[in-house]
Amino acid sequence: MTLPRTVRLATTLCAALALAGTAALAQAPAYPSKPVTLVVGYPAGGSTDLTGRTLGEALAKQLGVPVVIENVGGAGGAIGAQKVANAAPDGYTLLVGANNEVAISRLVTKTTRYELKDFTPIGMVASQPMVLVASPSAGVKNLDEFIAKVKAAPGKYSYGSSGVGTGLHLAGEMVKQRAGLFMTHIPYRGVAPLTTDLIGNNLEFGVFVLSSGLPHIKSGKVVALGTTEVKRSPMTPDIPALGEHPALxxxxxxxxFALLGPAKLPEAVVARLKSALAEALKSPEFRQKMEASGSTVASSNIDIGPFLQGEVEKYRKIVQFAKIEQ
Structure with missing residues (x-):
């Protein structure tokens, strides 16, 4: 039986379109075929920026294309994170994000419009503890003396952080919650003025990221009371962990620090990025640079999705305890 001419034409056209589609797919360049942008939500020079630049160098070697760092500062990292959440899901705009913008920001300010679901988690990069310190004038040299002194005079003493709703602020509130202490929080506009007041004996206590506080601890300008984790940091085995103390x-x-992309990244792109990240984390050069900055390089087999969800819930409880809202 001979098919009608219109049916034959339609069949021929469908076959031609199918062949054209197959050819287009075959010609599509493999990812990545152009430079990748790593967004850092802070100005150059901070711990997230250092992590981003070190990671960018390592990823460039694995991906075979340039990796460009774009510093998009403002709103505690949230502006940079929002840029990535709004980016095309093609793998060419990624975020090196930290606690503040990834897990905390939406809990403490109504102006943050993105959520975890607006990102594709790729993997953990590194971590480092914070450290609780005392100014020389505070007159305490260890955790026992710190807890006793603050408990004896509720409300008399203050601690500082780099701003309301930051990880440093929430770490201080967790210390208060766990040990049953009453201290006033003094928010600073960054670490520099916080450091000035601690060293100048205008503030009794403060919380630093370890890499920021270490130079002042080593110089004796502030007293390290404890790092904010269960176990001592391999970088500072002489500083006790707060989690070791019975009261904490x-x-x-x-x-x-984590690597994330916009939501709905193609599976093939995610797989390529995860593979490149895993190789970067094993690089001796990358590990040396990160450890020199006080960070512990993450394991490539951490299941980042559940980890991030758990972090959000942990911070939610602290935010509710401290009644933080901007």
Whole structure:
């Protein structure tokens, strides 16, 4: 039986379109075929920026294309995170994000419009603890003396952080919650003025990211009371962990850095990025640079999705305890 001419034409056209589609797919360049942008939500020079630049160098070697760092500062990292959440899901705009913008921001300010679901988690990069310190004038040299002194005079003493709703602020509130202390929180516009007041004996206590506080601890300008995790940091085995103390048992709140992309990244792109990240994390050069900055390189087999969800819930409880809202 001979098919009608219109049916034959339609069949021929469908076959031609199918062949054209197959040819287009075959010609589509493999990912990545152009430079990748790593967004860092802070100005150059901070711990997230250092992590981003070190990771960018390592990823460029694995991906075979340039990796460009774009610093998009403002709103505690949230502006940079929002840029990535809004980016095309093609793998060419990624975020090196930390606690503040990834897990905390939406809990403490109504102006943050993105959520975890607006990102594709790729993997953990590194982490480092924070450290609780005392100014020389505070007159305490260890955790026992710190807890006793603050408990004896509720409300008399203050601690500082780099701002309301930051990881440093929440670490201080966790110390208060766990040990049953009453201290006033003093928010600073960054670490520099916080450091000035601690060293100048205008503030009794403060919380730093370990890499920021370490130079001042080593110089004797501030007294390290404890790092904010269950176990001592390999970088500072001489500084006790807060979680070791009975009054703060199990305390665990560090600073971490993760690689994320926009939501709905294609599976093939995610697989390529995860493979490149795993190889970067094993690089001796990458590990040396990160450890020199006070960070512990993450394991490539961490299931990042559940980890991030758990972090959000942990911070939610602290935010509710401290009644933080901007």
């Amino acid at each position: 048992k199990g305390m665990e709140i560090g600073t971490w």
